[in-house]
Amino acid sequence: MLRDDIICALSTPQGIGALAIIRVSGENSHATIAPFFNSKRATKTGYESHRAYFGDFSVKEEHIDEVLITFFDEGKSFTGEESFEISCHGSPYIVQRIMECILEAGSRLADPGEYTMRAFMNGRMDLAQAEAVADLIHAENKTMHDVALRQLKGGLSSEISSFRDELVHFASMIELELDFSEEDVEFASRKQLLNMLQSLKTNVHSLLDSFKYGNAIKNGIATAILGAPNAGKSTLLNALLGEDRAIVSAIAGTTRDTIEDTFHYAGLTYRLIDTAGIRDTEDYVEKIGIKKAFEQAEKADVIFYLIDATDPEKDVENRIKYLKASAPQAIVFLCINKTDQVDTDVTLDLFQDTKHDFFPISAKSKKGLNSLLEALKEATAWTAHSSSQTIVTNARHADALRRTSLAIDKSINAVELNIPGDLLAQDLRAALDGLGEITGTISTDDLLANIFSKFCIGK
Ligand SMILES: Nc1nc2c(ncn2[C@@H]2O[C@H](COP(=O)(O)OP(=O)(O)OP(=O)(O)O)[C@@H](O)[C@H]2O)c(=O)[nH]1
Ligand SMILES: [Mg+2]
Numbered sequence: 001m002l003r004d005d006i007i008c009a010l011s012t013p014q015g016i017g018a019l020a021i022i023r024v025s026g027e028n029s030h031a032t033i034a035p036f037f038n039s040k041r042a043t044k045t046g047y048e049s050h051r052a053y054f055g056d057f058s059v060k061e062e063h064i065d066e067v068l069i070t071f072f073d074e075g076k077s078f079t080g081e082e083s084f085e086i087s088c089h090g091s092p093y094i095v096q097r098i099m100e101c102i103l104e105a106g107s108r109l110a111d112p113g114e115y116t117m118r119a120f121m122n123g124r125m126d127l128a129q130a131e132a133v134a135d136l137i138h139a140e141n142k143t144m145h146d147v148a149l150r151q152l153k154g155g156l157s158s159e160i161s162s163f164r165d166e167l168v169h170f171a172s173m174i175e176l177e178l179d180f181s182e183e184d185v186e187f188a189s190r191k192q193l194l195n196m197l198q199s200l201k202t203n204v205h206s207l208l209d210s211f212k213y214g215n216a217i218k219n220g221i222a223t224a225i226l227g228a229p230n231a232g233k234s235t236l237l238n239a240l241l242g243e244d245r246a247i248v249s250a251i252a253g254t255t256r257d258t259i260e261d262t263f264h265y266a267g268l269t270y271r272l273i274d275t276a277g278i279r280d281t282e283d284y285v286e287k288i289g290i291k292k293a294f295e296q297a298e299k300a301d302v303i304f305y306l307i308d309a310t311d312p313e314k315d316v317e318n319r320i321k322y323l324k325a326s327a328p329q330a331i332v333f334l335c336i337n338k339t340d341q342v343d344t345d346v347t348l349d350l351f352q353d354t355k356h357d358f359f360p361i362s363a364k365s366k367k368g369l370n371s372l373l374e375a376l377k378e379a380t381a382w383t384a385h386s387s388s389q390t391i392v393t394n395a396r397h398a399d400a401l402r403r404t405s406l407a408i409d410k411s412i413n414a415v416e417l418n419i420p421g422d423l424l425a426q427d428l429r430a431a432l433d434g435l436g437e438i439t440g441t442i443s444t445d446d447l448l449a450n451i452f453s454k455f456c457i458g459k
Contacts (some may be wrong), residue, residue, distance in 0.1 A: 006032060007110035007118075008102045010095055011458035019092030022098055023458060024107060025083035025115060030071065032105040033057075033084070036098075047084075049073035057088065059101055079115050080122030113455025119442060126452070127440025128157045131394055132453050135218070140408050142267045143217050143383070147391050155390050156397070157439050163203060168220060171428040177421050200374075200431075201408045207392050208401045213392035216383045218299060220262050220271035224296040225329075226323070227306030228313055229253045229277025232337040235260070236306065236363035237274040240373075248276050250347050250409060253277060256289040258296055266377045273300070297327040302376065306335050309342045309352075309360075320356060331379045334358040335372065340365050342398045367442045384421050396451075404434030 006026030012019070024032060030047055039055025047053065052070045056063060077083040088094050092224055105111070111117075113117075113134070120130045132151035139145040173188035216222075216337040225233045229252035237246050237259065246259045259274040273296050276289030305323060313319060324332060336347055340362040351358050359375065361368035392398055407430035414424040435440035 001305060006107035007114055008032075008099065008107045009110040009115075009458035010099065011085070012090070015092065020088055020090040020095050022086040022095065022102070023083065023110075023115065024086070024089065024102060025077065025079045025081050025110075025118065026107065027074070027082060028049065029082050030084060030108070032102045032107050033069070034084075035059075035105065036064075036101050037067070038231045047071040056429045057086070057098060058099075059097070063417075064101075065089055065091075066416075067098075078124065079296075080124045081116040081118060110457060111452070112457050113332040113452030113459060116459055117452045120448075124315045125152075126154075126157050127443060127448075128160070128394075128397065128438050129154060130440070131396075131451060132156075133459065135393065137459065138206060140262070140265055141217075141269050141387050144269070144393075147214065147217060147393055150390065151393075154324070156392070159203070159207070159390055160435050160438050163200055164432060164439075164441075166200065167428060167432050167435070170196060171425060171432060174421050174425045174428060175413060178425060181421070190415050190418075196411065197408055197412045199417065201405065201412065204401055204405050204408060207291045207390065208398060208405060210390065211392045211395075211398040211401075213383050215400075216380075217269070217391070220269040221302060221380050221383060222273065222296075222299040222300045223263075223270045223302040223304065224273045224275060224293075225304045225306065226275055226297055226337075227277060227337075228303075228308065229279050230311070231277065231306040231308045233277065233304075233306050234259075234274050236304065236335070236337065236361075239271055239363045239366050239369060251280070252287050253281070253283070256285055258289075258292050265373055268377070268380060268383055270376075270380075285422075294326065297323065297330065300327060300330045301350050302380065303330045304335050304372075305332055306337045306363075309336050309338045309347045312336075312351075316351070317355075332356075333372065333375065333379075333411055336360045339364050340367060400434045400437040407431035407434060 004027055006024060006029045008022060011021045011023045029427050036057050036059060037055055038058065039053040042053045042055065049072055052068050054068050057065050057067045065088045066178050069084050071084045072082070074082045086098060088098060110323065116130045117134050119125050120127060129152055132148050133197040135148035136145065136152055137146050170188050170193050177185060225236055227233050230250070232244035234248045236256050238244050238248065240263050241261055245261055247254055255274055255276050261272055263270045263272050275293035275296055276286060278290055278293060281287060281290070303323065305320065307313060307316060320334065336351055336358055339347055339360040344360060347360060359368055359372045361372055392401065407427050411424060411427040411431060414427055433442055
């Protein structure tokens with residue numbers, strides 16, 4: 001899969017900017033700029049690794065730009081190959097002309113993620129670290145940034161490797177026993193193996209458990225806004241986002257489809273989901289919207305249930321009971337909206353009997369939203385983690401850990417039941433394979449293509 005040709009790409013965003021960076025990587029790649037780059041210092045010393053050279057980039061008589069080029073020797077670069085970065089002025093015309101020259105001189109456009117894939121193939125990083133590069137670029141909040149950086153520095157990889165090392169030791173002993181099967185020898189103590197498997201099981205489970213946090217950190221904490229039509233759900237969505245994302249109107253049944261957007265608060269990301277107002281209706285489209293609202297509730301981590309203080313529902317207690325039964329995983333916040341329109345004392349009295357905590361708010365005037373958000377922050381503090389803890393954020397890793405965990409259970413079973421070594425060896429191998437998939441010790445071309453195709457071009 002690894003090709004040894006020279007690749008180039010614009011690594012900074014397209015469009016006008018102060019500067020642009022073009023990356024070139026591959027064996028003997030410096031030859032592609034030899035006809036165009038004229039630098040006084042490079043003429044005297046040649047190119048040294050990790051040094052920047054200032055000079056003119058020209059094609060025959062056409063002076064294209066003044067550029068700064070940084071060189072990296074083979075074995076010392078991000079990709080592990082000889083490579084360099086051209087820093088030029090951020091004009092689309094200049095970028096296009098420089099790229100044309102390098103392409104004509106014998107390189108080709110890089111595929112998405114090809115630099116990182118080369119870094120992986122050349123052993124500069126493992127697969128979990130390569131995936132962390134994409135996570136780091138896409139990190140939208142401090143927590144996600146911390147987790148991605150930790151993974152990039154090998155946090156997850158070193159834990160997985162230490163699990164593998166222990167397993168490899170026992171797996172090879174059991175396989176050795178198979179070679180001497182006639183002689184009834186036991187190279188691996190079953191007691192020690194069992195202890196190791198039990199502790200591995202605990203460790204794998206704790207990593208798997210962290211995926212719940214990891215998923216919330218990466219994709220946002222699913223926060224559904226539900227309630228009767230006209231309760232002010234879309235107004236609340238807009239107020240929290242600070243923009244007119246959803247249509248607001250006094251007509252009940254305005255929102256039909258679900259509307260999602262991300263919202264950041266106190267270093268955490270929430271995926272706010274506005275839904276169709278819940279009521280009995282014969283309208284076909286509205287019915288579909290209401291069904292979708294319940295589906296969102298069933299998947300939500302948090303539900304804001306809005307009640308219109310000017311027109312409260314009669315059977316609030318039952319509604320909340322029903323909601324909590326259909327979405328037992330969710331934390332429900334009862335929000336009494338439009339309190340700007342009513343005497344607050346009367347409202348509080350009205351809902352005092354609900355036996356639930358509730359938040360008097362006005363989505364329109366944004367009154368009470370701070371208290372609601374502070375309560376939200378506290379209720380979702382489970383997504384906070386200690387910086388020393390490794391967190392799994394990638395569904396692919398979680399899937400591999402799940403398979404590893406199954407194989408460990410089978411191995412424990414095999415040891416306890418004193419099952420023949422060949423079957424035990426097979427289960428231990430399966431556990432090793434699951435772990436190996438995470439760091440890429442075991443990978444297929446399809447898997448790699450799938451992972452790296454999601455990267456940006458130039459990374
Ligand atoms: N006075 C006041 N009016 C509000 C408040 N929140 C919403 N409204 C008004 O209530 C009406 C309905 O608001 P929406 O946000 O469209 O309500 P919704 O719950 O999304 O309604 P559907 O999409 O039909 O289910 C609009 O006229 C809003 O301006 C509030 O806090 N105070
Ligand atoms: Mg609406």
